Amino acid sequence: MFISVNRSAQSCPQAAIICSHAATKKHPILQAFHTEHSGETDSGWQFFCGVANEERVEDVQVWSLDEVLQMEPSLREFMNVTEGMTVWRSSVDMPWQVCRT
Numbered sequence: 001m002f003i004s005v006n007r008s009a010q011s012c013p014q015a016a017i018i019c020s021h022a023a024t025k026k027h028p029i030l031q032a033f034h035t036e037h038s039g040e041t042d043s044g045w046q047f048f049c050g051v052a053n054e055e056r057v058e059d060v061q062v063w064s065l066d067e068v069l070q071m072e073p074s075l076r077e078f079m080n081v082t083e084g085m086t087v088w089r090s091s092v093d094m095p096w097q098v099c100r101t
Helices: 065-071 073-078
Strands: 015-018 031-034 042-048 061-064 085-088 097-100
Touching: 015 065, 042 065, 061 065, 065 073
Parallel strands: 015 042
Antiparallel strands: 015 061, 031 042, 031 085, 085 097
């Protein structure tokens, strides 16, 4: 599932989508999708916990990419992967893996 955030991305530089579960720290980030960005302030990154089958658009949050990386610094090394790639892990104890979305 990919969510468009053109409406909110303009208010924060390098904006990213984060699911409500990860944003509230109910669940860790286990999936990161690098989608095509929709403007200068959209990083194209979307971060999900992978627990919920479907995230409601009205429940996702727009954070700066830096805020997400402060919460999950292990993702920093993957910020240069090309659009269309997914970074994922099955649990916080497992290493990140990269594949084409």
